[in-house]
Amino acid sequence: MKTQPFLRSFVTPAALCALGFLAAMAAILQYSVRTFIPGSLEAGGFTLANFAALMKPLYARVFIDTVWICFLTAFFTLIVGYPLAYALVHVRNRLAKSFILITVITPLFLGEVVRTYAWIIVLGNNGFINTVLIKLGIVAQPLQFMFTKFGVVVALVHVTMPVMVIILAAALSHIDRNYERAAQSLGAGPIRAFTTVTLPLSMPGIIAGTTTAFAWTFSAFATPQLIGGGRVNMISNLVYQLGFASFNFPFAASLCVSGLALVLIIMALVGVAARRLESIGPH
Amino acid sequence: MPRSPLQRLLDIGGTLAVLAILGFLLLPAFVVALAAFNDSALLSFPPHAWSLRWFARAIAYRDFQEGVRNGLIVTGWASTIALVVGAAFAFAMDHYRFRLKTAIEGVLLSPLVVPHFTVGLGFLILAAQIGLARTYTIVIVCHVILVLPFVLRSVYVSLRNLDQRLELAAASLGAPPHRVLATITLPLLLPGLLSGWLFAAILSFNEFTASLFVTVQRTQTLPVAMYNYVRDYADPSMAALSVMYIVATAALLTFANAFLGLGKVLNVEHDR
Numbered sequence: 001m002k003t004q005p006f007l008r009s010f011v012t013p014a015a016l017c018a019l020g021f022l023a024a025m026a027a028i029l030q031y032s033v034r035t036f037i038p039g040s041l042e043a044g045g046f047t048l049a050n051f052a053a054l055m056k057p058l059y060a061r062v063f064i065d066t067v068w069i070c071f072l073t074a075f076f077t078l079i080v081g082y083p084l085a086y087a088l089v090h091v092r093n094r095l096a097k098s099f100i101l102i103t104v105i106t107p108l109f110l111g112e113v114v115r116t117y118a119w120i121i122v123l124g125n126n127g128f129i130n131t132v133l134i135k136l137g138i139v140a141q142p143l144q145f146m147f148t149k150f151g152v153v154v155a156l157v158h159v160t161m162p163v164m165v166i167i168l169a170a171a172l173s174h175i176d177r178n179y180e181r182a183a184q185s186l187g188a189g190p191i192r193a194f195t196t197v198t199l200p201l202s203m204p205g206i207i208a209g210t211t212t213a214f215a216w217t218f219s220a221f222a223t224p225q226l227i228g229g230g231r232v233n234m235i236s237n238l239v240y241q242l243g244f245a246s247f248n249f250p251f252a253a254s255l256c257v258s259g260l261a262l263v264l265i266i267m268a269l270v271g272v273a274a275r276r277l278e279s280i281g282p283h
Numbered sequence: 284m285p286r287s288p289l290q291r292l293l294d295i296g297g298t299l300a301v302l303a304i305l306g307f308l309l310l311p312a313f314v315v316a317l318a319a320f321n322d323s324a325l326l327s328f329p330p331h332a333w334s335l336r337w338f339a340r341a342i343a344y345r346d347f348q349e350g351v352r353n354g355l356i357v358t359g360w361a362s363t364i365a366l367v368v369g370a371a372f373a374f375a376m377d378h379y380r381f382r383l384k385t386a387i388e389g390v391l392l393s394p395l396v397v398p399h400f401t402v403g404l405g406f407l408i409l410a411a412q413i414g415l416a417r418t419y420t421i422v423i424v425c426h427v428i429l430v431l432p433f434v435l436r437s438v439y440v441s442l443r444n445l446d447q448r449l450e451l452a453a454a455s456l457g458a459p460p461h462r463v464l465a466t467i468t469l470p471l472l473l474p475g476l477l478s479g480w481l482f483a484a485i486l487s488f489n490e491f492t493a494s495l496f497v498t499v500q501r502t503q504t505l506p507v508a509m510y511n512y513v514r515d516y517a518d519p520s521m522a523a524l525s526v527m528y529i530v531a532t533a534a535l536l537t538f539a540n541a542f543l544g545l546g547k548v549l550n551v552e553h554d555r
Contacts, residue, residue, distance in 0.1 A: 001389050002381040005460035012373035018390035021428045024405030087301040106533045110334030111489030113509045114525045121318050128314040219398035221492040236400040256401040
Protein backbone atom coordinates (compact mmCIF):
# COMPACT_ATOMS: atom_id res chain seq x y z
CA MET A 1 0.00 0.00 0.00
CA LYS A 2 1.26 3.46 -0.75
CA THR A 3 2.38 5.74 2.05
CA GLN A 4 0.01 8.23 3.58
CA PRO A 5 2.39 10.93 4.84
CA PHE A 6 -0.08 13.61 5.93
CA LEU A 7 -2.90 11.36 7.08
CA ARG A 8 -3.05 12.34 10.74
CA SER A 9 -2.62 16.09 10.32
CA PHE A 10 -5.08 16.26 7.41
CA VAL A 11 -7.89 14.26 8.99
CA THR A 12 -7.71 15.38 12.65
CA PRO A 13 -9.04 18.96 12.14
CA ALA A 14 -11.99 17.66 10.11
CA ALA A 15 -12.69 14.98 12.72
CA LEU A 16 -12.70 17.68 15.42
CA CYS A 17 -15.22 19.74 13.41
CA ALA A 18 -17.40 16.67 13.01
CA LEU A 19 -17.19 16.09 16.77
CA GLY A 20 -18.14 19.72 17.45
CA PHE A 21 -21.22 19.40 15.26
CA LEU A 22 -22.17 16.10 16.88
CA ALA A 23 -21.80 17.74 20.30
CA ALA A 24 -24.21 20.52 19.27
CA MET A 25 -26.72 17.97 18.00
CA ALA A 26 -26.29 15.93 21.19
CA ALA A 27 -26.99 19.09 23.22
CA ILE A 28 -30.32 19.49 21.40
CA LEU A 29 -31.21 15.84 21.86
CA GLN A 30 -30.40 15.99 25.55
CA TYR A 31 -32.39 19.22 26.13
CA SER A 32 -35.40 17.83 24.27
CA VAL A 33 -36.00 15.27 27.03
CA ARG A 34 -35.54 17.58 30.02
CA THR A 35 -38.05 19.61 32.05
CA PHE A 36 -38.47 23.33 31.54
CA ILE A 37 -37.92 25.39 34.70
CA PRO A 38 -39.78 28.69 34.14
CA GLY A 39 -37.61 31.74 34.78
CA SER A 40 -34.39 29.76 34.52
CA LEU A 41 -32.08 28.89 31.63
CA GLU A 42 -31.18 25.61 33.35
CA ALA A 43 -33.18 22.53 32.45
CA GLY A 44 -34.51 20.00 34.93
CA GLY A 45 -34.65 16.21 34.96
CA PHE A 46 -35.70 13.65 32.36
CA THR A 47 -39.19 13.91 30.84
CA LEU A 48 -41.06 13.04 27.68
CA ALA A 49 -43.66 15.76 28.28
CA ASN A 50 -42.12 18.02 25.61
CA PHE A 51 -42.89 15.50 22.92
CA ALA A 52 -46.34 14.83 24.31
CA ALA A 53 -47.10 18.57 24.13
CA LEU A 54 -46.40 18.51 20.37
CA MET A 55 -49.69 16.66 19.94
CA LYS A 56 -51.68 19.73 21.01
CA PRO A 57 -53.72 21.08 18.06
CA LEU A 58 -51.90 24.44 18.23
CA TYR A 59 -48.51 22.82 17.54
CA ALA A 60 -49.81 20.06 15.26
CA ARG A 61 -51.25 22.87 13.10
CA VAL A 62 -47.79 24.44 12.72
CA PHE A 63 -46.33 21.08 11.67
CA ILE A 64 -49.01 20.58 9.01
CA ASP A 65 -48.64 24.15 7.75
CA THR A 66 -44.86 23.75 7.56
CA VAL A 67 -45.03 20.55 5.52
CA TRP A 68 -47.71 22.03 3.21
CA ILE A 69 -45.70 25.23 2.62
CA CYS A 70 -42.54 23.17 1.95
CA PHE A 71 -44.42 20.94 -0.48
CA LEU A 72 -45.95 23.87 -2.41
CA THR A 73 -42.61 25.66 -2.54
CA ALA A 74 -40.71 22.59 -3.76
CA PHE A 75 -43.36 21.90 -6.41
CA PHE A 76 -43.53 25.42 -7.83
CA THR A 77 -39.75 25.84 -7.68
CA LEU A 78 -39.46 22.71 -9.81
CA ILE A 79 -42.04 23.91 -12.36
CA VAL A 80 -40.43 27.33 -12.70
CA GLY A 81 -36.84 26.16 -12.32
CA TYR A 82 -36.84 23.43 -14.97
CA PRO A 83 -37.18 25.66 -18.06
CA LEU A 84 -34.50 27.96 -16.66
CA ALA A 85 -32.09 25.08 -16.01
CA TYR A 86 -32.81 23.75 -19.53
CA ALA A 87 -32.06 27.17 -21.01
CA LEU A 88 -28.90 27.54 -18.91
CA VAL A 89 -27.53 24.25 -20.23
CA HIS A 90 -28.62 24.54 -23.87
CA VAL A 91 -28.33 28.23 -24.74
CA ARG A 92 -25.43 28.67 -27.17
CA ASN A 93 -24.72 32.38 -26.81
CA ARG A 94 -21.97 32.74 -24.18
CA LEU A 95 -23.17 36.15 -23.00
CA ALA A 96 -26.74 34.90 -22.55
CA LYS A 97 -25.39 31.88 -20.67
CA SER A 98 -23.38 34.06 -18.28
CA PHE A 99 -26.36 36.36 -17.80
CA ILE A 100 -28.66 33.48 -16.87
CA LEU A 101 -26.01 31.97 -14.59
CA ILE A 102 -25.35 35.24 -12.71
CA THR A 103 -29.08 36.06 -12.46
CA VAL A 104 -29.78 32.61 -11.08
CA ILE A 105 -26.99 32.38 -8.54
CA THR A 106 -26.72 35.97 -7.29
CA PRO A 107 -29.85 35.58 -5.11
CA LEU A 108 -28.26 32.49 -3.55
CA PHE A 109 -25.55 34.71 -2.11
CA LEU A 110 -27.76 37.58 -0.99
CA GLY A 111 -29.09 35.85 2.06
CA GLU A 112 -32.64 35.42 3.21
CA VAL A 113 -33.03 38.84 4.85
CA VAL A 114 -32.27 40.99 1.82
CA ARG A 115 -34.48 38.86 -0.40
CA THR A 116 -37.36 38.80 2.06
CA TYR A 117 -37.15 42.55 2.53
CA ALA A 118 -37.30 42.95 -1.25
CA TRP A 119 -40.44 40.82 -1.39
CA ILE A 120 -42.04 42.88 1.38
CA ILE A 121 -41.81 45.99 -0.77
CA VAL A 122 -43.01 44.06 -3.81
CA LEU A 123 -46.01 42.44 -2.09
CA GLY A 124 -46.96 44.96 0.64
CA ASN A 125 -50.27 46.80 0.68
CA ASN A 126 -48.41 49.94 -0.45
CA GLY A 127 -45.93 47.84 -2.35
CA PHE A 128 -44.99 47.65 -5.99
CA ILE A 129 -47.63 45.25 -7.29
CA ASN A 130 -50.53 46.92 -5.48
CA THR A 131 -49.42 50.44 -6.45
CA VAL A 132 -49.17 49.44 -10.11
CA LEU A 133 -52.50 47.57 -10.09
CA ILE A 134 -54.32 50.50 -8.45
CA LYS A 135 -52.72 53.04 -10.77
CA LEU A 136 -53.78 50.98 -13.78
CA GLY A 137 -57.31 50.80 -12.34
CA ILE A 138 -57.32 47.01 -12.26
CA VAL A 139 -58.17 46.84 -8.56
CA ALA A 140 -59.70 49.46 -6.25
CA GLN A 141 -58.44 48.05 -2.95
CA PRO A 142 -54.92 46.70 -2.40
CA LEU A 143 -54.75 42.90 -2.65
CA GLN A 144 -53.66 41.23 0.55
CA PHE A 145 -50.38 39.33 -0.09
CA MET A 146 -48.64 40.02 3.20
CA PHE A 147 -49.42 37.70 6.12
CA THR A 148 -50.80 35.06 3.72
CA LYS A 149 -49.49 31.63 2.76
CA PHE A 150 -49.53 32.77 -0.86
CA GLY A 151 -47.11 35.61 -0.13
CA VAL A 152 -44.85 33.35 1.92
CA VAL A 153 -44.74 30.71 -0.82
CA VAL A 154 -44.00 33.24 -3.60
CA ALA A 155 -41.03 34.61 -1.65
CA LEU A 156 -39.85 31.11 -0.71
CA VAL A 157 -39.96 29.97 -4.34
CA HIS A 158 -37.67 32.90 -5.15
CA VAL A 159 -35.37 32.00 -2.25
CA THR A 160 -35.17 28.32 -3.24
CA MET A 161 -34.86 28.77 -7.01
CA PRO A 162 -31.04 29.02 -7.29
CA VAL A 163 -30.41 25.65 -5.60
CA MET A 164 -33.06 23.97 -7.73
CA VAL A 165 -31.68 25.40 -10.98
CA ILE A 166 -28.09 24.47 -10.10
CA ILE A 167 -29.05 20.88 -9.28
CA LEU A 168 -31.30 20.49 -12.36
CA ALA A 169 -28.70 22.07 -14.64
CA ALA A 170 -26.02 19.71 -13.31
CA ALA A 171 -28.28 16.75 -14.14
CA LEU A 172 -29.32 18.10 -17.56
CA SER A 173 -25.75 18.90 -18.58
CA HIS A 174 -24.77 15.26 -18.11
CA ILE A 175 -27.41 14.03 -20.58
CA ASP A 176 -26.01 13.33 -24.01
CA ARG A 177 -28.03 15.43 -26.47
CA ASN A 178 -27.59 12.78 -29.11
CA TYR A 179 -30.29 10.69 -27.41
CA GLU A 180 -32.82 13.44 -28.03
CA ARG A 181 -31.58 13.87 -31.59
CA ALA A 182 -31.78 10.14 -32.18
CA ALA A 183 -35.39 10.08 -30.95
CA GLN A 184 -36.24 12.95 -33.29
CA SER A 185 -34.55 11.37 -36.28
CA LEU A 186 -36.59 8.24 -35.59
CA GLY A 187 -39.71 10.33 -36.01
CA ALA A 188 -40.57 11.56 -32.50
CA GLY A 189 -41.76 15.14 -32.37
CA PRO A 190 -39.89 17.60 -30.13
CA ILE A 191 -42.46 17.22 -27.32
CA ARG A 192 -42.40 13.44 -27.47
CA ALA A 193 -38.59 13.41 -27.61
CA PHE A 194 -38.54 15.56 -24.48
CA THR A 195 -41.11 13.59 -22.47
CA THR A 196 -39.77 10.15 -23.37
CA VAL A 197 -36.03 10.86 -23.41
CA THR A 198 -34.84 14.01 -21.66
CA LEU A 199 -37.40 14.17 -18.86
CA PRO A 200 -36.88 10.57 -17.64
CA LEU A 201 -33.11 10.94 -17.93
CA SER A 202 -33.22 14.06 -15.75
CA MET A 203 -35.29 12.29 -13.08
CA PRO A 204 -32.35 11.96 -10.63
CA GLY A 205 -31.87 15.74 -10.83
CA ILE A 206 -35.59 16.36 -10.31
CA ILE A 207 -35.61 14.16 -7.21
CA ALA A 208 -32.42 15.69 -5.79
CA GLY A 209 -33.67 19.20 -6.56
CA THR A 210 -37.10 18.67 -5.03
CA THR A 211 -35.81 17.08 -1.83
CA THR A 212 -33.16 19.79 -1.43
CA ALA A 213 -35.78 22.50 -2.03
CA PHE A 214 -37.97 20.84 0.57
CA ALA A 215 -35.17 20.75 3.15
CA TRP A 216 -34.14 24.36 2.43
CA THR A 217 -37.68 25.62 2.77
CA PHE A 218 -38.01 23.73 6.02
CA SER A 219 -34.97 25.67 7.24
CA ALA A 220 -36.36 29.07 6.21
CA PHE A 221 -36.90 31.52 9.04
CA ALA A 222 -36.81 35.18 7.95
CA THR A 223 -39.30 34.74 5.10
CA PRO A 224 -42.18 33.20 7.08
CA GLN A 225 -41.32 35.44 10.06
CA LEU A 226 -41.41 38.76 8.19
CA ILE A 227 -43.90 38.02 5.40
CA GLY A 228 -46.06 35.67 7.50
CA GLY A 229 -45.98 38.28 10.27
CA GLY A 230 -47.06 35.83 12.99
CA ARG A 231 -50.13 34.76 11.02
CA VAL A 232 -48.29 32.15 8.98
CA ASN A 233 -46.02 30.16 11.28
CA MET A 234 -43.48 27.51 10.42
CA ILE A 235 -41.59 25.31 12.87
CA SER A 236 -38.57 27.64 12.66
CA ASN A 237 -40.68 30.57 13.88
CA LEU A 238 -42.10 28.56 16.74
CA VAL A 239 -38.61 27.41 17.80
CA TYR A 240 -37.36 30.99 17.86
CA GLN A 241 -40.39 32.25 19.73
CA LEU A 242 -40.08 29.50 22.36
CA GLY A 243 -36.36 30.04 22.73
CA PHE A 244 -36.19 33.81 22.85
CA ALA A 245 -39.61 34.94 24.06
CA SER A 246 -40.35 32.29 26.71
CA PHE A 247 -36.80 30.86 27.14
CA ASN A 248 -38.33 27.38 26.97
CA PHE A 249 -35.25 25.78 25.43
CA PRO A 250 -36.26 22.18 26.23
CA PHE A 251 -39.50 22.52 24.27
CA ALA A 252 -37.73 24.36 21.44
CA ALA A 253 -35.20 21.51 21.33
CA SER A 254 -37.95 18.88 21.15
CA LEU A 255 -39.48 20.80 18.22
CA CYS A 256 -36.09 20.75 16.47
CA VAL A 257 -35.71 17.01 17.03
CA SER A 258 -39.17 16.16 15.73
CA GLY A 259 -38.75 18.62 12.83
CA LEU A 260 -35.50 16.97 11.81
CA ALA A 261 -37.04 13.51 12.11
CA LEU A 262 -39.92 14.67 9.92
CA VAL A 263 -37.57 16.04 7.23
CA LEU A 264 -35.53 12.83 7.18
CA ILE A 265 -38.65 10.64 6.97
CA ILE A 266 -40.13 12.69 4.14
CA MET A 267 -36.85 12.71 2.22
CA ALA A 268 -36.54 8.94 2.65
CA LEU A 269 -40.13 8.46 1.45
CA VAL A 270 -39.48 10.65 -1.60
CA GLY A 271 -36.38 8.56 -2.31
CA VAL A 272 -38.33 5.29 -2.15
CA ALA A 273 -41.21 6.64 -4.24
CA ALA A 274 -38.74 7.96 -6.81
CA ARG A 275 -37.03 4.59 -7.16
CA ARG A 276 -40.42 2.94 -7.66
CA LEU A 277 -41.31 5.54 -10.26
CA GLU A 278 -38.04 4.99 -12.11
CA SER A 279 -38.42 1.22 -12.15
CA ILE A 280 -41.89 1.38 -13.71
CA GLY A 281 -41.07 4.33 -15.97
CA PRO A 282 -40.73 4.02 -19.76
CA HIS A 283 -37.62 2.34 -21.06
CA MET B 284 -32.56 19.13 -40.57
CA PRO B 285 -35.21 21.75 -41.39
CA ARG B 286 -36.99 23.10 -38.33
CA SER B 287 -40.70 22.32 -38.25
CA PRO B 288 -43.27 25.03 -37.43
CA LEU B 289 -44.00 23.23 -34.15
CA GLN B 290 -40.30 23.33 -33.26
CA ARG B 291 -40.16 27.05 -33.97
CA LEU B 292 -43.30 27.66 -31.91
CA LEU B 293 -41.74 25.75 -29.01
CA ASP B 294 -38.53 27.77 -29.33
CA ILE B 295 -40.43 31.05 -29.16
CA GLY B 296 -42.65 29.86 -26.31
CA GLY B 297 -39.63 28.57 -24.41
CA THR B 298 -37.75 31.82 -24.84
CA LEU B 299 -40.74 33.82 -23.58
CA ALA B 300 -41.13 31.50 -20.59
CA VAL B 301 -37.45 31.83 -19.72
CA LEU B 302 -37.64 35.61 -20.03
CA ALA B 303 -40.69 35.67 -17.75
CA ILE B 304 -38.89 33.54 -15.15
CA LEU B 305 -35.80 35.74 -15.33
CA GLY B 306 -38.17 38.69 -14.81
CA PHE B 307 -39.58 37.03 -11.70
CA LEU B 308 -36.04 36.52 -10.40
CA LEU B 309 -35.02 40.10 -11.11
CA LEU B 310 -38.24 41.84 -10.01
CA PRO B 311 -37.32 42.20 -6.31
CA ALA B 312 -33.90 43.67 -7.14
CA PHE B 313 -35.53 46.13 -9.53
CA VAL B 314 -38.15 47.22 -6.99
CA VAL B 315 -35.54 47.56 -4.24
CA ALA B 316 -33.47 49.82 -6.50
CA LEU B 317 -36.54 51.97 -7.21
CA ALA B 318 -37.22 52.31 -3.49
CA ALA B 319 -33.58 53.04 -2.65
CA PHE B 320 -33.21 55.95 -5.08
CA ASN B 321 -36.67 57.33 -4.31
CA ASP B 322 -36.54 60.58 -2.35
CA SER B 323 -39.77 59.90 -0.46
CA ALA B 324 -39.87 57.51 2.50
CA LEU B 325 -43.19 56.15 1.23
CA LEU B 326 -42.97 53.73 -1.62
CA SER B 327 -44.39 55.22 -4.80
CA PHE B 328 -44.06 54.01 -8.37
CA PRO B 329 -42.70 55.68 -10.33
CA PRO B 330 -40.82 57.89 -7.82
CA HIS B 331 -41.50 61.64 -7.90
CA ALA B 332 -37.95 62.67 -7.08
CA TRP B 333 -34.62 60.86 -6.91
CA SER B 334 -32.09 61.08 -4.12
CA LEU B 335 -29.14 59.38 -2.50
CA ARG B 336 -30.10 60.21 1.07
CA TRP B 337 -31.11 56.66 2.00
CA PHE B 338 -27.63 55.52 1.02
CA ALA B 339 -26.12 58.16 3.30
CA ARG B 340 -28.36 57.05 6.15
CA ALA B 341 -27.62 53.37 5.65
CA ILE B 342 -23.86 54.01 5.67
CA ALA B 343 -24.12 56.20 8.79
CA TYR B 344 -26.29 53.74 10.75
CA ARG B 345 -24.24 52.39 13.68
CA ASP B 346 -25.74 48.89 13.81
CA PHE B 347 -24.99 48.36 10.11
CA GLN B 348 -21.40 49.56 10.57
CA GLU B 349 -20.87 47.23 13.50
CA GLY B 350 -22.65 44.44 11.62
CA VAL B 351 -20.19 44.79 8.74
CA ARG B 352 -17.23 44.82 11.13
CA ASN B 353 -18.45 41.78 13.10
CA GLY B 354 -19.38 40.05 9.86
CA LEU B 355 -15.89 40.55 8.44
CA ILE B 356 -14.29 39.18 11.63
CA VAL B 357 -16.53 36.10 11.64
CA THR B 358 -16.34 35.54 7.87
CA GLY B 359 -12.56 36.03 7.72
CA TRP B 360 -11.91 33.42 10.38
CA ALA B 361 -14.70 31.02 9.44
CA SER B 362 -14.04 30.84 5.70
CA THR B 363 -10.27 30.52 6.17
CA ILE B 364 -10.57 27.80 8.81
CA ALA B 365 -13.17 25.99 6.70
CA LEU B 366 -10.90 26.19 3.65
CA VAL B 367 -7.85 24.75 5.43
CA VAL B 368 -9.82 22.03 7.25
CA GLY B 369 -11.96 21.20 4.22
CA ALA B 370 -9.14 21.15 1.66
CA ALA B 371 -6.96 18.93 3.86
CA PHE B 372 -9.84 16.53 4.44
CA ALA B 373 -10.87 16.46 0.78
CA PHE B 374 -7.26 15.66 -0.14
CA ALA B 375 -7.17 12.84 2.41
CA MET B 376 -10.55 11.55 1.16
CA ASP B 377 -9.21 11.48 -2.39
CA HIS B 378 -5.71 10.05 -1.73
CA TYR B 379 -5.87 7.95 1.43
CA ARG B 380 -7.75 5.11 3.07
CA PHE B 381 -8.51 5.49 6.75
CA ARG B 382 -10.99 4.45 9.41
CA LEU B 383 -14.33 6.29 9.76
CA LYS B 384 -13.73 7.92 6.37
CA THR B 385 -17.35 7.92 5.21
CA ALA B 386 -18.64 8.54 8.74
CA ILE B 387 -16.65 11.78 9.12
CA GLU B 388 -17.64 12.86 5.62
CA GLY B 389 -21.30 12.12 6.36
CA VAL B 390 -21.28 14.20 9.53
CA LEU B 391 -19.51 17.10 7.79
CA LEU B 392 -22.01 17.09 4.90
CA SER B 393 -25.08 16.74 7.13
CA PRO B 394 -25.49 20.51 7.86
CA LEU B 395 -26.88 20.60 4.30
CA VAL B 396 -30.00 18.78 5.53
CA VAL B 397 -30.21 19.90 9.16
CA PRO B 398 -32.28 23.11 9.34
CA HIS B 399 -30.17 26.14 10.27
CA PHE B 400 -32.37 26.99 13.24
CA THR B 401 -31.59 23.54 14.66
CA VAL B 402 -27.85 24.05 14.10
CA GLY B 403 -28.13 27.50 15.72
CA LEU B 404 -30.06 26.29 18.75
CA GLY B 405 -27.65 23.35 19.15
CA PHE B 406 -24.59 25.60 19.22
CA LEU B 407 -26.37 28.05 21.52
CA ILE B 408 -27.08 25.32 24.10
CA LEU B 409 -23.58 23.85 23.64
CA ALA B 410 -22.00 27.29 24.09
CA ALA B 411 -23.92 27.84 27.32
CA GLN B 412 -22.82 24.43 28.61
CA ILE B 413 -19.10 24.93 27.92
CA GLY B 414 -18.99 28.62 28.87
CA LEU B 415 -18.59 30.07 25.36
CA ALA B 416 -21.92 31.91 25.21
CA ARG B 417 -21.79 35.50 23.91
CA THR B 418 -18.34 35.00 22.29
CA TYR B 419 -17.11 35.30 18.71
CA THR B 420 -15.70 31.78 19.03
CA ILE B 421 -19.08 30.08 19.01
CA VAL B 422 -20.28 32.18 16.05
CA ILE B 423 -17.13 31.27 14.10
CA VAL B 424 -17.37 27.55 14.96
CA CYS B 425 -21.02 27.51 13.89
CA HIS B 426 -20.17 29.20 10.58
CA VAL B 427 -17.25 26.83 9.89
CA ILE B 428 -19.62 23.87 10.24
CA LEU B 429 -22.22 25.47 7.98
CA VAL B 430 -19.86 26.36 5.10
CA LEU B 431 -17.65 23.23 5.20
CA PRO B 432 -19.92 21.18 2.87
CA PHE B 433 -19.51 23.83 0.17
CA VAL B 434 -15.72 23.94 0.53
CA LEU B 435 -15.56 20.15 0.39
CA ARG B 436 -17.65 20.06 -2.76
CA SER B 437 -15.60 22.70 -4.49
CA VAL B 438 -12.27 21.01 -3.63
CA TYR B 439 -13.60 17.54 -4.62
CA VAL B 440 -14.40 18.86 -8.09
CA SER B 441 -10.88 20.15 -8.66
CA LEU B 442 -9.31 17.02 -7.14
CA ARG B 443 -11.25 14.93 -9.63
CA ASN B 444 -9.73 16.97 -12.44
CA LEU B 445 -6.23 16.60 -10.97
CA ASP B 446 -3.99 14.15 -12.80
CA GLN B 447 -2.45 12.05 -10.03
CA ARG B 448 0.28 10.89 -12.41
CA LEU B 449 1.87 14.33 -12.10
CA GLU B 450 2.27 13.74 -8.35
CA LEU B 451 3.65 10.24 -8.96
CA ALA B 452 6.10 11.60 -11.55
CA ALA B 453 7.39 14.22 -9.09
CA ALA B 454 7.71 11.59 -6.36
CA SER B 455 9.53 9.16 -8.63
CA LEU B 456 11.99 11.89 -9.52
CA GLY B 457 12.86 12.08 -5.84
CA ALA B 458 10.66 14.85 -4.46
CA PRO B 459 9.70 14.26 -0.81
CA PRO B 460 5.93 14.27 -0.05
CA HIS B 461 5.78 17.84 1.28
CA ARG B 462 7.59 19.08 -1.83
CA VAL B 463 5.11 17.26 -4.12
CA LEU B 464 2.27 18.84 -2.16
CA ALA B 465 3.73 22.34 -2.29
CA THR B 466 4.97 22.38 -5.89
CA ILE B 467 2.50 20.10 -7.71
CA THR B 468 -0.76 19.50 -5.85
CA LEU B 469 -1.43 22.92 -4.30
CA PRO B 470 -0.71 25.01 -7.43
CA LEU B 471 -2.95 22.72 -9.53
CA LEU B 472 -5.75 22.94 -6.95
CA LEU B 473 -5.51 26.72 -6.61
CA PRO B 474 -8.63 27.65 -8.66
CA GLY B 475 -10.73 25.14 -6.71
CA LEU B 476 -9.33 26.39 -3.40
CA LEU B 477 -9.98 30.01 -4.34
CA SER B 478 -13.55 29.41 -5.44
CA GLY B 479 -14.16 27.26 -2.36
CA TRP B 480 -12.90 30.05 -0.15
CA LEU B 481 -14.98 32.64 -2.01
CA PHE B 482 -18.14 30.53 -1.68
CA ALA B 483 -17.48 29.96 2.00
CA ALA B 484 -16.85 33.66 2.60
CA ILE B 485 -20.00 34.83 0.78
CA LEU B 486 -22.18 32.21 2.46
CA SER B 487 -20.78 32.96 5.90
CA PHE B 488 -21.15 36.73 5.48
CA ASN B 489 -24.81 36.19 4.55
CA GLU B 490 -25.69 33.42 7.00
CA PHE B 491 -28.69 34.57 8.98
CA THR B 492 -30.85 32.00 10.79
CA ALA B 493 -28.14 30.22 12.78
CA SER B 494 -26.40 33.56 13.44
CA LEU B 495 -29.60 34.94 14.95
CA PHE B 496 -29.40 32.20 17.58
CA VAL B 497 -25.69 32.34 18.40
CA THR B 498 -24.97 36.08 18.23
CA VAL B 499 -25.65 38.72 20.87
CA GLN B 500 -25.83 42.51 20.44
CA ARG B 501 -22.01 42.77 20.67
CA THR B 502 -21.28 40.09 18.06
CA GLN B 503 -24.25 40.52 15.71
CA THR B 504 -23.41 40.17 12.03
CA LEU B 505 -24.85 42.29 9.22
CA PRO B 506 -27.82 40.04 8.28
CA VAL B 507 -28.91 39.99 11.94
CA ALA B 508 -28.62 43.79 12.13
CA MET B 509 -30.63 44.05 8.91
CA TYR B 510 -33.30 41.71 10.24
CA ASN B 511 -33.68 43.79 13.41
CA TYR B 512 -33.91 46.94 11.27
CA VAL B 513 -36.61 45.52 8.98
CA ARG B 514 -38.58 44.36 12.00
CA ASP B 515 -38.47 47.78 13.69
CA TYR B 516 -38.38 50.41 10.91
CA ALA B 517 -39.90 50.82 7.47
CA ASP B 518 -37.78 53.51 5.80
CA PRO B 519 -35.83 52.78 2.58
CA SER B 520 -32.37 52.78 4.27
CA MET B 521 -32.64 49.03 4.11
CA ALA B 522 -33.39 49.26 0.37
CA ALA B 523 -30.26 51.34 -0.11
CA LEU B 524 -28.20 48.80 1.83
CA SER B 525 -29.75 45.99 -0.23
CA VAL B 526 -28.75 47.73 -3.46
CA MET B 527 -25.14 48.02 -2.29
CA TYR B 528 -25.29 44.37 -1.30
CA ILE B 529 -26.73 43.18 -4.62
CA VAL B 530 -24.23 45.20 -6.66
CA ALA B 531 -21.25 43.99 -4.62
CA THR B 532 -22.36 40.35 -4.78
CA ALA B 533 -23.14 40.40 -8.51
CA ALA B 534 -19.79 42.09 -9.22
CA LEU B 535 -17.93 39.52 -7.13
CA LEU B 536 -19.70 36.64 -8.90
CA THR B 537 -19.17 38.09 -12.37
CA PHE B 538 -15.48 38.45 -11.50
CA ALA B 539 -15.40 34.88 -10.17
CA ASN B 540 -17.16 33.63 -13.30
CA ALA B 541 -14.63 35.33 -15.56
CA PHE B 542 -11.57 34.06 -13.68
CA LEU B 543 -12.64 30.76 -12.15
CA GLY B 544 -15.46 29.59 -14.45
CA LEU B 545 -18.41 29.23 -12.08
CA GLY B 546 -20.16 26.89 -14.52
CA LYS B 547 -17.45 24.28 -13.97
CA VAL B 548 -17.33 24.81 -10.21
CA LEU B 549 -21.11 24.37 -10.00
CA ASN B 550 -20.84 21.33 -12.26
CA VAL B 551 -23.32 22.66 -14.85
CA GLU B 552 -20.68 22.98 -17.60
CA HIS B 553 -18.04 20.55 -18.80
CA ASP B 554 -15.10 20.47 -21.13
CA ARG B 555 -16.07 18.30 -24.02
